[in-house]
Amino acid sequence: MMNPMNSIKESPLFKIANPNSIAIFGASNNSASMGSIMLSSLLSIEYEGAIYPVHLKEEAVQNLKAYKSVLELPEVPDLAIIVLPTHIVCETMEQCGRKGIKHAVVVSGGFKEVGKEGKSMENELIEIAHKYGMRFLGPNCLGIANPHHKLNPTPFIYEGLPGFIGMASQSGSFVTQMFDYLDRLGLGFSTAFSVGNEANIDIIDCMKYLGACPNTKVISMYIEGIKDGKAFVEAARTIIPHKPIVALYVGGSEAGKRAGFSHTGAMSGPDRLYDGVFRQSGVIRAQSVTELFDYCWALSSLPRNIGRNVIVQTNSGGPGATAADTIGREGLKLPALSKKTIDKLAPFIPHTGSINNPVDITFSRNQMDFYTNIPEILLEEKNADMLMIYFLAPTNMIKNVLRKMGVPEGELNKNLNDMVRKNTDAFAEMLENHKKPVIGYTYSSIQEPFIRALIDRGVPVFPDPKRAAKAIGAVIQYGQVSEKIKSTLTN
Amino acid sequence: MMNPMNSIKESPLFKIANPNSIAIFGASNNSASMGSIMLSSLLSIEYEGAIYPVHLKEEAVQNLKAYKSVLELPEVPDLAIIVLPTHIVCETMEQCGRKGIKHAVVVSGGFKEVGKEGKSMENELIEIAHKYGMRFLGPNCLGIANPHHKLNPTPFIYEGLPGFIGMASQSGSFVTQMFDYLDRLGLGFSTAFSVGNEANIDIIDCMKYLGACPNTKVISMYIEGIKDGKAFVEAARTIIPHKPIVALYVGGSEAGKRAGFSHTGAMSGPDRLYDGVFRQSGVIRAQSVTELFDYCWALSSLPRNIGRNVIVQTNSGGPGATAADTIGREGLKLPALSKKTIDKLAPFIPHTGSINNPVDITFSRNQMDFYTNIPEILLEEKNADMLMIYFLAPTNMIKNVLRKMGVPEGELNKNLNDMVRKNTDAFAEMLENHKKPVIGYTYSSIQEPFIRALIDRGVPVFPDPKRAAKAIGAVIQYGQVSEKIKSTLTN
Numbered sequence A, B: 001m002m003n004p005m006n007s008i009k010e011s012p013l014f015k016i017a018n019p020n021s022i023a024i025f026g027a028s029n030n031s032a033s034m035g036s037i038m039l040s041s042l043l044s045i046e047y048e049g050a051i052y053p054v055h056l057k058e059e060a061v062q063n064l065k066a067y068k069s070v071l072e073l074p075e076v077p078d079l080a081i082i083v084l085p086t087h088i089v090c091e092t093m094e095q096c097g098r099k100g101i102k103h104a105v106v107v108s109g110g111f112k113e114v115g116k117e118g119k120s121m122e123n124e125l126i127e128i129a130h131k132y133g134m135r136f137l138g139p140n141c142l143g144i145a146n147p148h149h150k151l152n153p154t155p156f157i158y159e160g161l162p163g164f165i166g167m168a169s170q171s172g173s174f175v176t177q178m179f180d181y182l183d184r185l186g187l188g189f190s191t192a193f194s195v196g197n198e199a200n201i202d203i204i205d206c207m208k209y210l211g212a213c214p215n216t217k218v219i220s221m222y223i224e225g226i227k228d229g230k231a232f233v234e235a236a237r238t239i240i241p242h243k244p245i246v247a248l249y250v251g252g253s254e255a256g257k258r259a260g261f262s263h264t265g266a267m268s269g270p271d272r273l274y275d276g277v278f279r280q281s282g283v284i285r286a287q288s289v290t291e292l293f294d295y296c297w298a299l300s301s302l303p304r305n306i307g308r309n310v311i312v313q314t315n316s317g318g319p320g321a322t323a324a325d326t327i328g329r330e331g332l333k334l335p336a337l338s339k340k341t342i343d344k345l346a347p348f349i350p351h352t353g354s355i356n357n358p359v360d361i362t363f364s365r366n367q368m369d370f371y372t373n374i375p376e377i378l379l380e381e382k383n384a385d386m387l388m389i390y391f392l393a394p395t396n397m398i399k400n401v402l403r404k405m406g407v408p409e410g411e412l413n414k415n416l417n418d419m420v421r422k423n424t425d426a427f428a429e430m431l432e433n434h435k436k437p438v439i440g441y442t443y444s445s446i447q448e449p450f451i452r453a454l455i456d457r458g459v460p461v462f463p464d465p466k467r468a469a470k471a472i473g474a475v476i477q478y479g480q481v482s483e484k485i486k487s488t489l490t491n
Helices: A004-010 A034-044 A086-099 A116-132 A178-184 A203-212 A229-239 A254-264 A271-281 A289-301 A317-329 A339-348 A367-379 A395-404 A409-432 A449-456 A465-488 B004-010 B034-044 B086-099 B116-132 B178-184 B203-212 B229-239 B254-264 B271-281 B289-301 B317-329 B339-348 B367-379 B395-404 B409-432 B449-456 B465-488
Strands: A021-025 A050-054 A079-082 A103-106 A135-137 A143-145 A165-169 A189-194 A218-223 A245-249 A284-286 A310-314 A386-390 A438-441 B021-025 B050-054 B079-082 B103-106 B135-137 B143-145 B165-169 B189-194 B218-223 B245-249 B284-286 B310-314 B386-390 B438-441
Touching: A004 A203, A021 A034, A034 A050, A034 B395, A079 A086, A086 A103, A086 A116, A116 A135, A165 A203, A165 A289, A178 A189, A178 A289, A189 A203, A203 A218, A203 A229, A218 A289, A229 A271, A245 A271, A245 A289, A271 A284, A284 A289, A284 A465, A289 A465, A310 A317, A310 A367, A317 A386, A317 A465, A339 A367, A367 A386, A367 A409, A386 A465, A395 A409, A395 B034, A409 A449, A438 A465, B004 B203, B021 B034, B034 B050, B079 B086, B086 B103, B086 B116, B116 B135, B165 B203, B165 B289, B178 B189, B178 B289, B189 B203, B203 B218, B203 B229, B218 B289, B229 B271, B245 B271, B245 B289, B271 B284, B284 B289, B284 B465, B289 B465, B310 B317, B310 B367, B317 B386, B317 B465, B339 B367, B367 B386, B367 B409, B386 B465, B395 B409, B409 B449, B438 B465
Parallel strands: A021 A050, A021 A079, A079 A103, A103 A135, A165 A189, A165 A218, A218 A245, A245 A284, A310 A386, A386 A438, B021 B050, B021 B079, B079 B103, B103 B135, B165 B189, B165 B218, B218 B245, B245 B284, B310 B386, B386 B438
Antiparallel strands: A143 A189, B143 B189
C-alpha cells in the first residue's frame, strides 16, 4: 500500500498547491485586469507566504513591493503565476526557468485552443519547461485553489470554509464558480485544479494528487476529453479503494463535443467509450453539475458500505409519498417496520398519522419527538439500513407562533436561534450514538436556519427526495465498485 | 367553444375559491390549534370578505366577533371551513346545511383514511351534503388558496405575489409548503386546491375549475390515485387545447402506492396505466416536485409552439459545454450559426472567445454587449428557435470591483442596484421586440440580485442547464399534444 504523504510530496502539483512563495506576473494597480483580480483574491484569503508581483513599471502593486524582473527577486519562489498577454508568456517562462523556479501556473489563453499559431507557441512553452525541469498547469486555465493552505490566486474570492471535495477540472469555471455553489450547500473544496490545455501537467496528475491529498475525502472531475484512457483507468483504480471519484463528462453528445473543442481543444469521444472507461476505472458518472456535487456530498457524508433499505420519516403525507415513490424508482427499498418498532412508535404517533414506512408523524407538539425520540426508534429498526427524513423547518411559521405566544419582536430571532441550536444539537448527538446514516430532504430553502444548522452538523439535506435517492444510489455504487477493485488487487 | 367565465361560475368550486363571506369552525384564541393558525393566515393575507368564527364559549376570536352557533350568523355565508375534532364534524355540517350554507371545506381528518369507522362517518358526511345540496372539499384536506381573492385559510402564510400556476393536489403539503418554494422562483399560485379524501368534490372538478380560471396559465397536479380515469381523460382533453396540465403521479411504484394509501386512502394503479391515461389526455408527466414546477415555469413563460433549435450564449466555456451536452441529450438541437450572424458577432467577441454555438463571449467590458448587443444578434439568427443564456451574476465580485474603483462602502448597494436595474430593464426591453423566447440558467443562487431581477421581469432562470433543457422539452411536448388534440376535436 502506498504511503499517501510520500506520494503527495512527489507530485508535480505539491508545490503548486502548497507554495511557500509566489511570483505573480500580470497583476497591477489597474483593478479590472485579470491578474490584479487574481492577486486580490489571494490577498483576500490571507495567503501566508511571500508574494512577489513582477511589474515593469510599478514600485508597488496592491501595496506589495513590486520587482521589475523575476531575476531581481530576493529568493527563488516556489511558484510563478503568469497572467500576461499571450505573446510574452514564453519569454517570461524562460526567465522563470533561469531564476530557478520549478513550478508555474500559466493562466494566459491564446494557445492550442485558438489554432495553429497558438499551438506552436504552446509547443515552445513545453520545450522551455522541459529545458529547465519546470512543471506547470495550463495554459488557458484558472490554476489552483487550496483553501487549507489559504491559497486562492483565482478570479473569484473564496468565502466559504475549507472543505473535503477535491476537484480536477477541464473548466476553470467549475473551480471558481463553484466556490459559492458549494458554500450554499455547506460544502467546500479541499483543493481544486483548473487544468486548461494540459500542456505539461494533465488531469490524471491532478487526480493522483487528490487521491493522495489528506484533506480530500472525495474527488470530483469535470471532463471534456481524456487523452490517455489507459493511464486514467490505471490511476483511478489505485485511488478508488481509498476514496471515491465522481466525473461529469460532457463530450459524449455531438453538441457537447463541439463545445468542448472550442473551449480547451480537448478531443472527446463517444459516450459509450467513456462509459466503458468510467466503468473499468470504478469512477461514478454524473450527468450534471448538480449530480456531480450531490454525489460528492453523499459520498463524503455517508459510510462506505450501506444497504438499500430506507425508512422515511415525514410529518406530511405528500412529501412522504414522493420520497417513497422516488426510492422505489431509484432502486432502493422501503422495508416494512418490525412489530417491535411499531410498538415503540405507537405512543408518539397520533391517529391521523401513519405507523408504516414512510412513518408519518403528522403534527407533534414535542419537537424532541421529531428530532430524537422517533428517529432513535427508527435507527434501531433491524430491517433498515438508513433513515431519510423530511425537514420542513418553516421559520416564518415558527416566528408567528412565538409572536402569538407573546415573545417580543426583538427577541424572536434569539428564541428561534436557541430552538434551532437545541434541536439540531440534540439530533447530531443522537446520530453519534448510531452507526446508521441519516440523510435529509426538503422543499424549503437550504438556507433556512434549521436546515443550514443540520447541514453544518454534517447531515446532508437535499432539495428534492429524488436528488437524495440518486445520491444514495451513488454511495451504494461506490461500495460495490470499490469492493470489486479491491478484490482484483494482488496485495 | 365553452365560455370560460360561464363555466367557472357553474363550478361547485366557484364559491369555495371566491367566497364573499366565511364561517370558520375550530378557530379559537389558542394560537397553537390548527383552526386558529388557519384563521390567522386568512387575516394575514387581508381577506376582504366577512369572517364569522363559530365558537361555543368565546365572545371574540382573534379580535373578530364570535358566534355560539352557525344558526346565529347575521347572514348565510358563502363558505364554511370546518377544523373540528372528527366526531363533531357531521353534526356541524348538518347545522351548516340547515343554515343554508351551500359550500364547505372539511379540513378535519380521521375519516376514510383511518379505516372502517372513519369510512362510515365519511358516508354520513356525504349524505348530509346531499340532503342540503351542499358541495364540499375534503375531508382530510387543507382546502383552498386563492391569492387573487386574498383568500388563504390554510396553515401557511402566503407571502408571495398572486401567480398563474393552478394546483389540484391530493396532498395539502403540495399546496401550502409550495408557497415559499414558488416564491423563491418568482412564481405563485393562481388558485390551489387540496382535495383530501374527495368525498364530494374530486380532483377532476378542481382541474376543470382551473381550466376555466382566467388567472391560471398552467395547471399543476399532484396525484396519488384517480378514481375515474375516463372522466379524467375527457376533462383534460377539453382543457389541453387552451392551457397545459402537468402532473406528478406517485402511486406507480410499489413503495409509492403503499405511501399514498395510508395518506389519503387513494387507490393507485400501475405506472404504465397512468402513463397511458396521461398520454391519452395530453397531460405532461413530471417525475418530481422540482420537475413539476420547472415545467409549469417554462410552460407559462414560453410561447406555445417552439422549435428545437437552441443557441447558447455564455461567458464561460465549461457552463457553455454543460448546456450544449444536456441540450443534445434532451432531444434539442444546437444549430450552426449563419455567416450573417458570425459577421455581426465578430466585433463583440475577443479572440479567446468562440463564435460558434455555444457563443462564448468570455469577458466583455461593456455589460450591454452581454445584455443586449449580442443576444439581439442571436435572436435574429434564422436557424434558431430560442436562446439559452448562462447568467453568472457574481454580486460579490462586482461589489469588490466597485470598492476598488473607489465607491464608498455606503453607496455599494445603491450602485449595484442601479446596475441591476439598468441591465435587466434593457434586457427585458430587448426581449419585447423579439418573438423568440429566452431562457436562462445559472449555478449562482436564484436569489442573486441580477438573477432575481431577470426572473421578476419574466425570464425563467433555471439552477442547472439540464433543468432548463428538460423544461423546454415539456413546452415542445405540450405544443405537439395540444395540436394533436385540437385536430381531433370536431368543432
